[in-house]
Amino acid sequence: MRRIEALVLLSTLSASVLASASPRPRGVGPEFAKFYKSPDSFTCISQPSIKLSASQVNDDYCDCPDGSDEPGTAACTFLSPLSPPQPLGGQNATPALPGFYCKNKGHIPGYIQQTLVNDGVCDYQVCCDGSDEWSGVGGIKCEDRCKEIGKEWRRIDEIRQKSAMNALKRKEELLKKAADLRVGVQNSIVNLEGEIKIADARAQELKQVYEETERRERGKVVSSKGKGSKVTILAGLAKQRVEELRDALVRAISKRDALKEKVKELEGILATFKEEYNPNFNDEGVKRTVKAWEDYAANRKATEDESTEERDVEEVAKPDTETEGINWAEWETEGEESDVEALYKFEAYLPAPVRNWIQAKRVLIREILIENGILANNGNSATESKAVTNARSAYQNVENDVAVKQTSLNDLKTDLDKDYGPNDIFRALKGTCISKDSGEYEYELCWMDSTSQKSKKGAGNTGMGNFVRFDTMDVDEEVGVDGKGLGQGKRMVMMYENGQHCWNGPNRQTTVVLGCAEHDEIWKIVEQEKCMYRMDVGTPAVCEKETRAKQGSGEGKAKEKDEL
Amino acid sequence: MRSYLALSSQWTALFVLLSALCCLFTPAVTVKHENFKTCDQSGFCKRNRAYADTAAGASGWSAPYQIAPESLSWDNGQLQGTILKTINKNGETVRLPITISFLESGSARVTVDEEKRQKGEIDLRHNSIARKERYNEVESWAIVGGLELSKTATESRDTTKTTITYGPEGKFEAVITFAPFGVEFKRDAATQIKFNDRGLLNMEHWRPKIDKAEPEKKEGEEAPAADEESTWWDESFGGATDSKPRGPESVALDITFPGYEHVFGIPEHAGPMSLKETRGGSGNYEDPYRLYNSDVFEYITDSPMTLYGNIPFMQAHRKDSTVGVFWLNAAETWIDIVKQKEAHNPLSLGIGSKTDTKTHWISESGLLDVFVFLGPTPKDVTKAYGELTGYTQLPQSFSIAYHQCRWNYNTDEDVKDVDRKMSKHQIPYDVIWLDIEYTDDKQYFTWDPLQFPDPIGMLNHLDKSERKLVAIIDPHIKNKDGYPIVEDLKKKDLAVHNKDGNIYEGWCWPGSSHWVDCFNPAAIKWWVGLFKYDAFKGSLSNLFVWNDMNEPSVFNGPETTMPKDNLHYENWEHRDVHNLNGMTFHNATYQALLERKKGEIRRPFVLTRAFYSGSQRLGAMWTGDNQASWEHLAIGFPMILNNGIAGYPFAGADVGGFFGNPEKDLLTRWYQAGAFYPFFRGHAHIDTRRREPYLAGEPYTEIMTRALRLRYALLPAWYTAFHEASVDGTPIIRPQYFVYPGDEDGFAIDDQFFVGGTGLLAKPVVTEGAESVDIYLADDEIYYDYFDYEKYSGRGLKTIPAPLEKIPLLMQGGHIIPRKDRPRRSSGLMKWDPYTLVIVLGNDGTATGELYVDDGETFDYQSGAYIHRTFEYKDGVLASTNIGTKGKLTDKYLKAMKSVTVERVVVVGAPKGWEGKKTVKVGSGEANLEFHGEEGNKAAWAVVKKPQISIGEDWKIEF
Incomplete structure (x- = not known):
């Protein structure tokens, strides 16, 4: 019955069939025609040892282990590593043919998956001539739509081509802009380096002036101070220091108390939360929070006893009087004979080598202490003279200026070294943003900067990540008739990470996958998992001459092979 | 080749990693025990367990129930009379009318009511407007037939007992003892089932609450200590108080299966198929099996805890005998099980000893209403049970293929994207599902306008490859101004009421909600209207429905459900009907999907989470919110097998595990297991990573695809098994005992099973690293x-x-398995593909098999539009014979199916003599034969190529 139908179909197509030089069996592409030439026999393509009669080709029964005897039916589709293995064949089979060849007269020929042949669905996307449903199962009739589909395709393809050309033009512009920007940066670096050199020299001069002035002034200070007791000076300093520390402590305590209040409030909120949350809302985040709170609460109880510590702190915080703390008056009026002096004298009793060693160590320690800001340098304890101040500020101003310039320079150098993608191209896009309205949200992508979403239901902007690096990714996506879409193969990716933290999960992050397009445009956004977004974005910045050309030419074979 | 050692260390590492990951993603995953009652916290369960302990402890315990012999009357297969319950030392009694019916099918039914309540001669507390009778309408929901009384049963009575002879060829006998009341059911003169053997029959009669000063004024035999009486009246749990306006009213009965060591059934519990003992002891449970439909969050395995659905039907099995009981009660129920070994000769312990299984059934309210089935085969019992409660719906054929679900596919574009990717990876699937997020603000019958702007476009897109969409619709209706459906619900007063008779308000997904009361015929009618294509905008004929949360789940209710003193249609208390509730909602949706457009009548497909006896008529069930762990993968089969034994075989577990992220090997094994679930759906929680099979990467994606394609290739066999279940209740996947009732070693096996009658024996891997x-x-x-x-x-x-x-799957000799080997995008697109018949020769060189085919979506099969054939191979001839019954649409259907052929016949275990044979005779023509000899331990096989025979016609192939 099927064969009769096939004949009918053949006769209707006779014109085209007869016109071609060698009639090929149904579903065979021109590049495989050579295997099907013999009028009375057929040899399985990849297993030439298996010889069949010509009538076994396309008889809807699979004879060849590579499926080559059934180019026009679905009979060999079970020969696939995706099907359950069976002694009949399967798992290890490599199909010899790329699929069912649709001639698509009036459009571009293409290969369709053999599993789609005679399944009752007209797969016009690949087979515009409807030839995939030749047996008409269940009464299906797929009319030839190649004329209209082809026409529409060509119309769009023209636009696409134009757009592709424009895209490449745009890319050139971007590259030029990027190069210009780069030169600008380089120039700035050169300029800055010059300025820094000059300023550095100036700073050196001023530094010398300042140090000279200071040395002079310090001599004065020391001489005017006379023979004051070191202990009383120390006492004065210590008192001052202690008071400073005490003030700091008091401030810290009051700050701490305020924080304690806040912690208490938060603990209250969490305790209520734990009591009142509903476990049936199946909210992992809530569960995690409750668990974390329980652990926290348990730990907190263990380390609660702070009362004695608290009392100590209170004591310390009280001002010193004659009876409490340190009686400073006693120290401030101390005579010449101080303990420190005694200590110095003590040295006299020691043998000379030991004494020298101690002295050396003492000096060393003192230096270390001063350098590390633990001991005050006596010299600075008095008020500074105006001359020194002026000299220092003059020096410091220039020094600061150098530092600022150095920072800018470093920034610029970093920027120059930063990865802006191939040929620096995204330098040209930096600072520009594109956005897309998608369902509940408006999404925004700022090149080299950040991604965000804005809910239409009111809530504010949510950061979906900040640019961290370039990457690549294998994609397998549709390309719309308008040419929008990632297509198949390796695509450049911009990773945006560490966005706003998600209530139920990680920090938001966005994987921005780039495809070639005439204009910068967000094609689609999907939240693949909670707070992990993927943005498919078109931009001329990633256009390549070859890829465009390939996609544009519509070479069916290459394209369809990918799909199989 | 990796060494075993290396392997094991690798697995250890993996395990450590896995457990670390588990800690990360699912912290403290365990059920909240404190949210659900133990027997001790459930007043009536505690009372009846105490009663049982008293009875067992007291010497000379005499049950206070006896039949008044003069009350007995026998008429036409039915015995009626009165049981007198002595309630105090003064000998005062309460009258309990009893009816014992002997049915044409060979089943028997014992029904006991309480006269006072029946006549409404009681007072309700708290000015309750609830009904006074014991609930007597479970039957109207659960039972659809098989109640014809026996015309052949005969009674013979003496002073102490009466004996009824009934059943096929009069082989059954019921001996009813008057004092104390008891029944022994015998088959071939041997006792199989005993009622009240232990004297635990208890029907808590109505009593007024006496607020007494002096505590000793109590009733006779029940003589409650003060603390016992504490559970009679208002009862509190988890901050909610049950007003119990009718006081204590439980019913309980002990049912003993002498000589039976195994009992099965009473789903739904996450435990072994062969039920465990429940009164403590090593390896036993401490609590009875509980039946009280509940949304149990993160349920645990190996537990008698209640789950989402229930079927109070139990089978007892011993060598070559199966019997069963069906406890027709929809209130909260607990079942205690103990097994007692009785060694006849104390010196030969174990040998010749037999075990009695003693069960104790306890329900909170309602009638005592029990059916008894005497077998003797498991098939007899499931068949008899199905005659009463109905058989499995013959499902839409797409619904036994693969379902791709997730909470949630976020947008219509997302749905189409998944659809395209499945096609692109050549992974077959039939149905994609939408969980609650598709709705506009959790209002059912609406679509989120931003995320699903074009549902019709989405449905049309799916329809191109014969794929379907299932959308969730739950019984809670969002209580929100301006939502027309809730406004209508309130206006028409079709929602469940609270104890005061006002519309009940609780919390669920949408926040404040009301619950449609599907006990109310008007509510069903209203519900049906909501599904018409012109009412449910954005729906088409390839949209089907998922009923979740119908226990009902109420987030702020006691035990996550409704208060028991809520009131349903005609003021029945929720207490009485709780276990039925899910089925009534499922039923309403089923009714709604029958005819969504005038004249377009289709088989509905509705998945439910809550269920009761009879739910099998309405669609599929799944085992609820399981977890991505090997334990949960392993518990799936015992649960599904038990459901099948209990008459509800269209069952499955969420493939991959609902909570948590499965490792790739777990996911892969789960697909291999899922390919053998009667209901096969992958599903995942909203917080999990995406896990559609194409995402796993190789080799996992390829292995999962093979498992899926195996399911699809075997769909003809599966559909035939579903058909069988739909006509006689035989489970779709069958446990060992069911197929080999005489093989004692197989009785407790619940991790391997046969697929329908195909002889396919599967034992999917459910352990890590096997x-x-x-x-x-x-x-x-x-x-x-x-x-x-x-x-x-x-x-x-x-x-x-x-x-x-590799999936461990064997073909038993002696069977013929129908397959379709050509992979397609969906089962709908396989309709016209040719069959492969696999003849698996048995030891005796013969094989038989069966095939049932119809259009898979309409009810035309009821008018004969189907193909039903047996295949038999014997003496070198394979023949196809029609076993269908001709109807008015038969010819038309056969004509349409004429082009569907058998493309090849594979003979496994082909005789050596066929070597060299090149052709076989097919009718008057011939076809090529290809022979492959034995290789090592692999059997010889042969294939008949292209015999050019139609699947719907008679034919013969001569080898």
């Missing part, structure tokens, strides 16, 4: 590995290799 499994063979028949024809034979355990890519 490289092989031990499969049990119950007979001396020959078995072949499904994939390479490796031979296995001889009783006992056989080790078969099971690396990750």
Whole structure:
């Protein structure tokens, strides 16, 4: 019955069939025609040892282990590593043919998956001539739509081509802009380096002036101070220091108390939360929070006893009087004979080598202490003279200026070294943003900067990540008739990470996958998992001459092979 | 080749990693026990357990129930009379009318009511407006037939007892003892089932609450201590108080199965198929099996805790005998099980000893209403049960293929994207699902306008490849101004009421909600209207429905459900009907999907989470919110098998595990297991990573695709098994005892099973890192590995290799398996593809098989539009014979199916003599034969190529 139908179909197509030089069996592409030439026999393509009669080709029964005897039916589709293995064949089979060849007269020929042949669905996307449903199962009739589909395709393809050309033009512009920007940066670096050199020299001069002035002034200070007791000076300093520390402590305590209040409030909120949350809302985040709170609460109880510590702190915080703390008056009026002096004298009793060693160590320690800001340098304890101040500020101003310039320079150098993608191209896009309205949200992508979403239901902007690096990714996506879409193969990716933290999960992050397009445009956004977004974005910045050309030419074979 | 050592260390590492990951993603995953009652916290359960302890403890315990012999009357297969319950020392009694019916089918039914309540001669507390009777309408929901009384049963009475002879050829006998009341059911003169053997019958009669000063003024035999009485009246749990306006009213009965060691059934519990003892002791449970439909969050395995659905039907099995009881009660129910060994000769312990299984059934309210089935085969029992409660719906054929679900596919574009990717990866699937997020603000019958702007476009897109969409619709209706459906619900007063008779308000997904009361016929009618295509905008004929949360789940209710003193249609208390509630909602949706457009009548497909006896008529069920762990993968089969035994075989578990992220090997094994679930759906929680099969990468995606394609290739066999279940209740996947009722070694096996009557014996891997499994063979028949024809034979355990890519699946000799080998995008697109018949020759060189085919979506099969054939291979001839009954649409259907052929016949275990044979005779013509000899331990096989025979016609192939 099927064969009769096939004949009918053949006769209707006779014109085209007869016109071609060698009639090929149904579903065979021109590049495989050579295997099907013999009028009375057929040899399985990849297993030439298996010889069949010509009538076994396309008889809807699979004879060849590579499926080559059934180019026009679905009979060999079970020969696939995706099907359950069976002694009949399967798992290890490599199909010899790329699929069912649709001639698509009036459009571009293409290969369709053999599993789609005679399944009752007209797969016009690949087979515009409807030839995939030749047996008409269940009464299906797929009319030839190649004329209209082809026409529409060509119309769009023209636009696409134009757009592709424009895209490449745009890319050139971007590259030029990027190069210009780069030169600008380089120039700035050169300029800055010059300025820094000059300023550095100036700073050196001023530094010398300042140090000279200071040395002079310090001599004065020391001489005017006379023979004051070191202990009383120390006492004065210590008192001052202690008071400073005490003030700091008091401030810290009051700050701490305020924080304690806040912690208490938060603990209250969490305790209520734990009591009142509903476990049936199946909210992992809530569960995690409750668990974390329980652990926290348990730990907190263990380390609660702070009362004695608290009392100590209170004591310390009280001002010193004659009876409490340190009686400073006693120290401030101390005579010449101080303990420190005694200590110095003590040295006299020691043998000379030991004494020298101690002295050396003492000096060393003192230096270390001063350098590390633990001991005050006596010299600075008095008020500074105006001359020194002026000299220092003059020096410091220039020094600061150098530092600022150095920072800018470093920034610029970093920027120059930063990865802006191939040929620096995204330098040209930096600072520009594109956005897309998608369902509940408006999404925004700022090149080299950040991604965000804005809910239409009111809530504010949510950061979906900040640019961290370039990457690549294998994609397998549709390309719309308008040419929008990632297509198949390796695509450049911009990773945006560490966005706003998600209530139920990680920090938001966005994987921005780039495809070639005439204009910068967000094609689609999907939240693949909670707070992990993927943005498919078109931009001329990633256009390549070859890829465009390939996609544009519509070479069916290459394209369809990918799909199989 | 990796060494075993290296492997094991690798697995250890993996395990450590896995457990670390588990800690990360699912912290403290365990059920909240404190949210659900133990027997001790459930007043009536506690009282009846205490009653049982008293009865067991007291010497000379005499049950206070006796039949008044003068009350008895026998008429036409029915015995009626009165049981007198003595309630105090003064000998005061309460009258309990009893009816014992003997049915034409051979089943018997014992029904006991309480006269006072029946007549409404009681007072309700708290000015309750609830009904006074014991709930007597479970029957109207659960039972659809089989109640014809026996015309052949006969009674013979004496002073102490009456004996009824009934059943097929009069082989059954019921001996009813008057004092104390008891019944013994016998088959072939041997006792199979005993009622009230332990004297635990208890029907808590109505009593007024006496607020007494002096505590000793109590009633006779029940003589409650003060603390016992504390559970009679208002009862509190978890901050909610049950007003119990009718006071204590439980019913309980002990049912003993003498000589029966195994009992099965009473789903739904996450435990072994062969039920455990429940009164403590090593390896036993401490609590009874509980039946109280509940949304149990993160349920645990190996537990008698209640789950989402229930079927109070139990089978008891011993060598060559199966019997059953069906406890027709919809209130909260607990079942205690103890097993007692009775060694006849104390010196020969174990040998010749037999075990009695003693059960104790306890329900909070309602009638005592029990059916008894005397077998003797498991098939007899399931058939008899199905005659009463109905058989499994013959499902839409797409619904037994693969379902791709997730909470949630976020947008219509997302749905189409998944659809395209499945096609692109050549992974077959039939249905994609939408969980609650598709709605506009959790209002059912609406679509989120931003995320699903074009549902019709989405449905049309799916329809191109014959794919379907299932959308969730739950019984809670968002209480929100301006939502027309809730406004209508309130206006028409079709929602469940609270104890005061006002519309009940609780919390669920949408926040504040009301619950449609599907006990109310008007509510069903209203519900049906909501599904018409012109009412439910954005729906088309390829949209089907998922009913979740119908226990009902109420987030702020006691035990996550409704207060028991809520009131349903005609003021029945929720207490009385709780276990039925889910089924009534499922039923309403089923009714709604029958005819969404005038004249377009289709088989509905509705998945439910809550269920009761009878739900099998309405669609599929799944085992609820399981977890991505090996334990949960393993518990799936015992649960599904038990559901099947209990008459509800269209069952499955969420593939991949609902909560948590499965490792790739777990996910892969789960697909291999899921390919053998009657209901096969992948599903995942909203917080999990995406896990559609194409995402896993190789080799996992390829292995999962193979499992899926195996399911699709075997769909003709599965559909035939579904058909069988739909006509006689035989489970779709069948446990060992069901197929080999005489093989004691197989009775407790619940991790391997047969697929329908195909002889396919599967034992999917459910443990981590397995490289092989031990499969049990119950007979001396020959078995072949499904994939390479490796031979296995001889009783006992056989080790078969099971690396990750392999599913342990054997074909038992003697069967013929129908398949369709051509992979397509969906089952709908396989409709016209030719069949492959696999003839698996048995030891005796013969094989038989069956095939049922119809259009898979309409009810035309009821008018004969189907193909039903047996295939038989014997003496070198394979013949196809029609076993269908001709109807008015038969010819038309056969004509349409004429082009569907058998493309090849594979003969496994082909005789050696065929070597050199090149052709076989097909009718008057011939076809080529190709023979492949034995290779090692792999069987010889032959294939008949292109015999040019139609599947719907008679034909013969002569070898």
